[in-house]
Amino acid sequence: MLRSPPPSHSAEQNSSIDQGFDLPWEDGRVDKRYECPICLLVQRNPVQTSCGHRYCRACIYAWIRESPLCPTCNSALGTSKMFTDLIAEREIMSLRVKCSNEGCTQTFELANSESHNEKCLFRLVPCPNGCPNLLRRRSLDNHMANLCLLRVKVCEHCSEEVKAEDLPDHLNKCRELQISCELCGCRVQRSELMSHRESVCAKVIIPCCYSRFGCTERMQRQNLPSHYAACVHEHLQLVSQHVSILESQMRPSVASHRPASARLPQQLSFDSPYVTSDLIDTDPIKTAAPGGTAALLNEASDLAAQLVDAKRTIERLTSTVQQQTQKISSLERKIREIDGRHCNGVFYWQVNNYMDYKQTLLQGSTPVLHSPGFYSSFYGYKMCIRLNPNGIEQGSGTHVSVFLHFMKGENDALLRWPFKGKIVLSILDLISPDGCQQHIVDFLSSKPDLAAFRRPTSNRNHKGFGYLEFAPISVIEKGNYVKDNTLVVKAVIECEDESLIA
Amino acid sequence: MANIAVARIKREFKEVVKSEEVAKCHIKVELVDDSFTSLRGEILGPPDTPYEGGTFILDIRIPETYPFNPPKVQFLTKIWHPNISSVTGAICLDILKDQWAAAMTLRTVLLSLQALLAAPEPDDPQDAVVARQYKETSDIFSQTARHWASNYASAPHREPVMDDKVAQLKNMGFDEHKARVALSTHNWDIEQAMENILS
Numbered sequence A: 001m002l003r004s005p006p007p008s009h010s011a012e013q014n015s016s017i018d019q020g021f022d023l024p025w026e027d028g029r030v031d032k033r034y035e036c037p038i039c040l041l042v043q044r045n046p047v048q049t050s051c052g053h054r055y056c057r058a059c060i061y062a063w064i065r066e067s068p069l070c071p072t073c074n075s076a077l078g079t080s081k082m083f084t085d086l087i088a089e090r091e092i093m094s095l096r097v098k099c100s101n102e103g104c105t106q107t108f109e110l111a112n113s114e115s116h117n118e119k120c121l122f123r124l125v126p127c128p129n130g131c132p133n134l135l136r137r138r139s140l141d142n143h144m145a146n147l148c149l150l151r152v153k154v155c156e157h158c159s160e161e162v163k164a165e166d167l168p169d170h171l172n173k174c175r176e177l178q179i180s181c182e183l184c185g186c187r188v189q190r191s192e193l194m195s196h197r198e199s200v201c202a203k204v205i206i207p208c209c210y211s212r213f214g215c216t217e218r219m220q221r222q223n224l225p226s227h228y229a230a231c232v233h234e235h236l237q238l239v240s241q242h243v244s245i246l247e248s249q250m251r252p253s254v255a256s257h258r259p260a261s262a263r264l265p266q267q268l269s270f271d272s273p274y275v276t277s278d279l280i281d282t283d284p285i286k287t288a289a290p291g292g293t294a295a296l297l298n299e300a301s302d303l304a305a306q307l308v309d310a311k312r313t314i315e316r317l318t319s320t321v322q323q324q325t326q327k328i329s330s331l332e333r334k335i336r337e338i339d340g341r342h343c344n345g346v347f348y349w350q351v352n353n354y355m356d357y358k359q360t361l362l363q364g365s366t367p368v369l370h371s372p373g374f375y376s377s378f379y380g381y382k383m384c385i386r387l388n389p390n391g392i393e394q395g396s397g398t399h400v401s402v403f404l405h406f407m408k409g410e411n412d413a414l415l416r417w418p419f420k421g422k423i424v425l426s427i428l429d430l431i432s433p434d435g436c437q438q439h440i441v442d443f444l445s446s447k448p449d450l451a452a453f454r455r456p457t458s459n460r461n462h463k464g465f466g467y468l469e470f471a472p473i474s475v476i477e478k479g480n481y482v483k484d485n486t487l488v489v490k491a492v493i494e495c496e497d498e499s500l501i502a
Numbered sequence B: 001m002a003n004i005a006v007a008r009i010k011r012e013f014k015e016v017v018k019s020e021e022v023a024k025c026h027i028k029v030e031l032v033d034d035s036f037t038s039l040r041g042e043i044l045g046p047p048d049t050p051y052e053g054g055t056f057i058l059d060i061r062i063p064e065t066y067p068f069n070p071p072k073v074q075f076l077t078k079i080w081h082p083n084i085s086s087v088t089g090a091i092c093l094d095i096l097k098d099q100w101a102a103a104m105t106l107r108t109v110l111l112s113l114q115a116l117l118a119a120p121e122p123d124d125p126q127d128a129v130v131a132r133q134y135k136e137t138s139d140i141f142s143q144t145a146r147h148w149a150s151n152y153a154s155a156p157h158r159e160p161v162m163d164d165k166v167a168q169l170k171n172m173g174f175d176e177h178k179a180r181v182a183l184s185t186h187n188w189d190i191e192q193a194m195e196n197i198l199s
Helices: A008-016 A057-064 A086-093 A110-119 A137-147 A164-173 A190-199 A221-230 A232-256 A258-266 A275-281 A284-342 A354-363 A473-478 B003-018 B106-118 B128-136 B138-152 B160-171 B176-185 B190-198
Strands: A046-048 A054-056 A096-098 A107-109 A124-126 A134-136 A152-154 A161-163 A178-180 A187-189 A205-207 A218-220 A346-351 A382-388 A399-407 A421-427 A440-445 A465-472 A487-495 B027-031 B038-044 B055-061 B072-075
Touching (some): A046 A057, A046 A086, A054 A057, A086 A110, A096 A110, A107 A110, A134 A137, A152 A164, A161 A164, A178 A190, A187 A190, A218 A221, A232 A284, A346 A382, A382 A487, A399 A473, A440 A465, B003 B027, B003 B106, B027 B106, B055 B106, B128 B138, B138 B176, B160 B176, B160 B190, B176 B190
Antiparallel strands (some): A046 A054, A124 A134, A178 A187, A205 A218, A382 A399, A399 A465, A421 A440, B027 B038, B038 B055, B055 B072
C-alpha cells in the first residue's frame, strides 16, 4: 500500500527548506563525498548520522518526518545520534567557487561568497531612485549621476528641481531660460520676450510713426532713424497736407460759427460792436483763407519741428526712466537682502493672497513657493522657506509641506559647514485671541550627513530639510491659520556654533 | 512544483543521461513536458529472461514532495509479470512504496525495475493470475511472458504456437488483445479461453 499523501503543509516546508549549495565550482565538479544524497547538491550545514552518512541539516530533518531510516543504508536514525559534522563543514566552506555574477571573473572560498557578493561590482542591484532598471553595481554611480530618468536635476536657469525625464519639457516652458529672439538673435529671458519685441527688438517690423499722417512705410525698428533722416521733407509734406485737410474741414464750421472763426484772422472780440456789420461784408474765405493758409502752413512746419524736438526729449527721458527703474530694482534687491540679514534668525514670511496662490499652484506644474532669503544673523547663514500648499510626495493632496533650503549667502566662505543647529518651523495661528493661539510648531535638528546642510553650490541648495506632512491641508484652511487671505510661516534658526572661522 | 523537487529532478536527469546504462541503451528517461512533473522512462528487458531484448515504456509522475516521497511509476507497455498488473501496468515494488528512501533516484528506480523483471517475487504479487501460473507452470509462464514481450515490447524471440492460437481467435472475430488475455489466463486452452470471452 502507498502511504497516504503527506499533508499540504509538509509540501510547503519542503519547498522552503535550505537545500545544498548549487554553485559554479572552480573545478567544475565537487568530490562526491560532499554531495547530499537527498538534494544531490553540496551539503549545507552537514550533519552526520550514526551510520556514517552525511546530509544537509535541512534535508535530513525533512526526511525524518517521513521515515525513521537512513535514506542511504536503511539503518535506524535518531536525532540524538546525529551530529553537526564540523570537519566536513570546514572542508566544504573552503571549496573554491566562481562568482556567479555575469562578467565577474573572481574566484573565492565558499565561506567568502557572501562578503564578495556584498561588494561585487558585477552584482545586479535595483536603482535606489526606484526606476525599473536593475544595474550592475559598478555602473550604478554613472546611472544615478547621468542616466536615471528619475534622478533630480536642478534647472540651471530657474533653480527649480525637476526629474531628469521632465527636464526637456521644463526647458520648453522655463520662464527664466534665455532664448534667442527669432528676429534679432538677441538673448532674452523667455518671460521678457513680449516686452523685448514691443520696445527693444531692432528687427521687429513696425510702422513709421508718421503713419497716422499717411506714411505707409513699415520697416525694422533699426531702420527707423535713417528713414526719418531721409524722409524729413516727405513727412513734412504729409503733415502739411494733413493740416490742409484739417483746415478745409474747418471752413464749413468757420462759415456756420462765424464769430469763432472770424476771431482767427482779425482777433475780433465776440462782443465787438463791429461784428454785426462785418457779417454782411466779409467773405470769410476771401478775408481769412489766403493770408491764413500760408500762416497755418508755417505754423504746421513749426509744430512738426517742435514735434521732432519733443520726440527726442521723450526718448531721452525714457532711457533715463529705464536706468532709474533698474537702479530702483537693484536697490530693492539690496534692501531685501539687508532686511533678511537684520532678522537675526527669526523670520516671518507673510504669504499674501494665499488661497489664490494655492489655486494657481494646483493648476501649474511647479506647486511650490519660496520665501525671500534671510540670514540666521548678520554674518550668518542664508536660507529660505519653501512651502508646498498642496503637499508633495506622501503629503501630496493631504498635507502642507514645509522645508528650509540653504542659499548662497554673503558670508558662506566665513562659516562652518555643514550647518549645525536647531530650526523651529511654525505656521502661526492668526485668529485665536492672545494666549489661546495654537501655532503649529515643529523642531528640527541639523543632520550633518544630509546634503541639505552642506554649503550651497547653486543659488538655492536643491536639497531642503523639513516635513512632507507638516500639517493637514484641512486644518490650515479651515482652522485659524489663514486670515485676510494671508498665511504666516515663522522660522527660528539657532546656530550651535555662531563663531566665524576668521 | 516545489523548488527542491524540480531542482533535484533536473540534476538527476543529467545524471541518468550521463550514466553508463544509458550509454549501453539499458535505461532512458525523457521529459513529457517542461514542468519536470511528468516523465517517460524506458528499460530494456534483461538478458536470459523472457523479456530479453524488449523495450518497456514507463510513466513516471513526480510528486511535489519528491524526494521525500517516491515517484509514481507504472508500465505503459503491456507485460506478463507476477508483480505488474497485466491490465493497468501498476507495479508492486517495495521501494516505490514503504521502502522508498530519499537517497534513491530515477536511475536506481529504473535499475530496480529491471532487476524486478529478472527476479519476480510471486509471494508479493500484483497480478494473482500471473503469479499462480509462475508458481504452478513456470514453462507456460515463460512462454507467455516472451509472447507478450514479442508482441508489445518488440522483443526478438517469438512464440509461434501462441501467435497462431491468438490468430485463430482473431480470425473468429475476437479482439486480439482480449483473445491473448483469455488464452494467457487459461494456459492457452482455446476452448476455455473462448468460453471465458463469451461468458
